[in-house]
Amino acid sequence: MNFIKTSLLLLFFTFLGTAQTTNKTQNPISKAQFIEELIAKMTVEEKLGQLNLPTSGDITTGQANSSDVAKNIKEGKVGGLFNIKSASKIREVQKIAVEQTRLKIPLLFGMDVIHGYETTFPIPLGLSSTWNLSLIERSAQIAAKEASADGINWTFSPMVDISPDPRWGRVSEGSGEDPYLGSQIAKAMVKGYQGTDLSLNSTILACVKHFALYGAPEAGREYNTVDMSRIRMYNDYFPPYKAAVDAGVGSVMASFNEVDGVPATANKWLMTEVLRNQWKFKGFVVTDYTAVQELMEHGIGDFQTVSAAALKAGIEMDMVSGGFLNTLKKSLDEGKVSMQQIDNAVRLILNAKYDLGLFEDPYRYCDLKRNKTDIFTKENRAEARKTAAESFVLLKNDNQLLPLKKAGTIAIVGPLGNNAVNMPGTWSVATKHEMAIPLLKGMQEVLGQSAKVIYAKGSNLTEDAAYEERATMFGKTLNRDSRTKEQLLNEALQIAGQADIIVAALGESSEMSGESSSRTELEIPSVQKELLAALLKTGKPVVLVLFTGRPLVLVEEDKNLSAILNVWFPGTEAGYAIADVLFGDENPSGKLTATFPRSVGQIPIYYSHKNTGRPLTNKEGKFVKFLSNYIDERNEPLYPFGYGLSYTTFKYDNLKVSSPTMTFSDKITVSVDVSNTGNFDGKEVVQLYSRDVVGSVTRPIKELKGFQKIALKKGEKKTVSFELSVGDLKFYDSNLDFVAEPGVFEFFIGTNSDVQQKVSIELVK
Known part of the structure; x- marks a missing residue:
């Protein structure tokens, strides 16, 4: 009887829009128990409604109840909405969900809060060029504070797609070409959005996108085919997604492109084997806009078939297409999907709502006072x-x-x-x-x-x-x-x-x-x-x-x-x-996170390329027959990765390593002295690169392994040190094992990726 009484109290409190679950009730139950009880009460139609993410459509302030979307909400056919703005409007819509539906389950409200809300920061490619992780995290924190003050509790950010091809327009929305830097920024953005407690009304759920490989379309053309080896996926493209998962990101968005010939939205290897089994992701996966519907254009089946394929691959929420809502019941009846698969998807979405505190207070993001004080402030x-x-x-x-x-x-x-x-x-x-x-x-x-x-x-x-x-x-x-x-x-x-x-x-x-x-x-x-x-x-x-x-x-x-x-x-x-x-009130300190080519014909172009068997070794741009070069253009870019000048000048001296050898249990330190030799105070991004000279598979000529942004006054000198362990030297080999191999490693520290000064160590067993 206590079990039934607790459940009834929870639903009653939900109806009132006040605290109703968990550790704040007199009869607390666990999150898992609460979610399972709720799922047990749901009809199939209500479950499928939780998997449905339509756009806000025709909802206007004061008329939410009469909109077409409101009708679907009342019938339990909506799990969340996106692209609806303002705390007052969202409060109206949330009220429909928690007061006019049978089970009174609150909605998620999402928006593309990509580089700020009303206070807008530089585009993400610009943000990455700061190389300042605390500033980047702070930008996401401010975006979350403003968005949450306006009713939003979920952002479709960060976008962490690696791209070496500037023909692709969406390079503007990412952090450039490097997986190490991209990984650090991914973690900073997730932390900025989600903080340490998602139930605080100043934090919002992050969504890392687009999983996976979206930044490598053929010919740089949006939505185009992507095809690459798995070893390249793991070494060059996967790291930022995994970094976001490791940082606790609450949701993932599937990409439009195919991976190994199977569109990501229906790719079970990608969504279940990699994301769930290998990386232990615990959140939910949402499609991109109409992506389930678009699976038909990819040529893998009719609407019912592709909707079932997406669910079975590991997709939990269908954005706009309506495939889950309108076809999965039939697929369930025909044995093409299971109730367990549907319940698992529902469970993950309800978990997110629980973590956001929406069952405790569905209006926690609809504080009209915050709406007036926390957005577009002088401080922001x-x-x-x-x-x-x-x-x-x-x-x-x-x-x-x-x-x-x-x-x-x-x-x-x-x-x-x-x-x-x-x-x-x-x-x-x-x-x-x-x-x-x-x-x-x-x-x-x-x-x-x-x-x-x-x-x-x-x-x-x-x-x-x-x-x-x-x-x-x-x-x-x-x-x-x-x-x-x-x-x-x-x-x-x-x-x-x-x-x-x-x-x-x-x-x-x-x-x-x-x-x-x-x-x-x-x-x-x-x-x-x-x-x-x-x-x-x-x-x-x-x-x-x-x-x-x-x-x-x-x-x-x-x-x-x-x-x-x-x-x-x-x-x-x-x-x-x-x-x-x-006018010099600020000294420029940005550094490129994407290579600037001399010609479109050089694309894709990126610093961490591999050598050929016939590399061009001269730096004069002279053509040499039967070596790897162009007959009409130089090989090198106009501006390399990591490049950026200052009004002052910096000098690098005394590059050294703490030991010429390193075992698998050791750590080593690589250091350099950096001096401000110019006439202005300034900031410099000190960049550490490595090269694995001999490997069981070919290795890049340089890889970013660390960076520090330091401030130096005119005439000042600092020693900058980087501590490395064997984990920093690992890579995915041909078996996709994450390994470090004994041998010689070279380290370079300088002002951009074209640095030549180096020291060497030997990694030994």
Whole structure:
């Protein structure tokens, strides 16, 4: 009787929207017992409803009860919603779930909170370029605090897909090409979102995506086929996903692409053998948007067949397709899926809701006071400004043209010089884009009365109006100018003639990169290149402020310009942060996390490549017949992984290792002295690389094994040390065993991946 009484009390408290479970009731029961009791009460239809994740559709404030989605919620056909914003609206919808359904199970509310909420931080590729894990974690923490104050309890982030191909537009949403760095960032993001207690109303459930290999589509084309060996999967692509799982991520999103010829959404080896059995993942897996439905286009069956295949592979929640909701009952009746498989999926989703504290208080994320005090605050914007400044990468600075003096007349020229809505970048769905700070406003406010700032657009984004429309979707217009190219250029030259220095604000619009924004050409659009050439002909100093969501081909710009500052898409505080760096209030310290090619023909290009049997060893770019090189281009990139300049200079000396040998139970220390030899205080990312000289399978020429971001005052010197154990030297061999093999290892420490200075050790049994 006590068992029945406790269960009835729990459901009663749920109905009231107050604390009703677990360790806070007078008759506490365990999480597992609570979930099992609830599952036992559910009909098949209610169970399938928990596996269904539709979009919010037609729900509007004050009319939630009359919406089509509300009808499905009342019938127990919805487990969660996404893309619904505002605590008041979400409270209305949650009230339907917990007061107007039979079992009163609360909903999950998800959103693509990718690089901030209303306070938007740099795009993830920019965030990764800080190499500052505490800043990255803090950005996720602020995003969680803001999103949770607006009713959101689940984010579809972090995206940790490794990509060596900048033609793929979604490289903007990841952390670059390196699995070690990507793994560290994955852990930091999960910790930032989820904290140490998911039941706190300032934390939200994270979702690592896209599992797996999404960043390696053939030809760099979105959603395209992926095909690679398993040894490469394990060594180069899997580590960031596993790092997120090890960090306790609560959910995983399946990728659109196929893996070993089977689409990820129906791939049992991937979702069950790797994720569950090998990595011990305990959360739930959600599909990407309509991915179950898309399995039919992949050619593996009709709607009922592919829905059953996804469930049996290890998918728990179906986003938008409705395949689980509408076909699994029939598959169950026909013996094509089992009740155990359905119950297991339901159990994992209910576990997440329990961990979020939704059974205790389904309205814990709907505090209207927090909605007014915790979002887009002065403090959060200050963090975004600081983080953006640290993400910028100084690509060139001949003759110390930068930092600029706060004096004279400065001309801002370019289609991105006075445009707020493009500053937050792609995947900034919760941002109030009109509140972002464009470059013109930022420079004017930072300079005040100390200098004059003038502006001309100079050109449209592209000459092709249709292309510009595709590149400025979702309201991110650049307000295409109806004047001719010549008229725009003449105005720009007139403005430039009045200036002492020209700041050219050029590059991509925010939607030229991101999902479904693959490009075959990676240069700055030709009309902008013509504008830049004309500005250079004035003889005035020109600084290129480059906006981009991916590595671009900048050979001409590197040749002709004295200063290039890559600012990615910096977020809501863009203009202030750019001005801080241009005028030296902040010293740039960003480093590239993705290689910048000299030509699209070099792609895929990445630092940790392997040698061929006929490697090109000269560094002069000279063609040598019958070696591995091009006849029309150099082998090396324009800017290597880890590259980035500062207004000061750093010197590396005294590279050494604590012992020339290391056993499998030992640890060794590799150290170097780093000195600030320039005229400014600055920050440097000290990077440690290794090479396994001889292996049972071929090994990369360099692999990142550690990094430290240090601050050095002018004239200051520090010793930077890295401690390594045998675990840092392991890799997956041809049997997919994680091993370290005896032999010689070389270590390199320097300012980017092109470092040559090295020391060696021998690993012995």
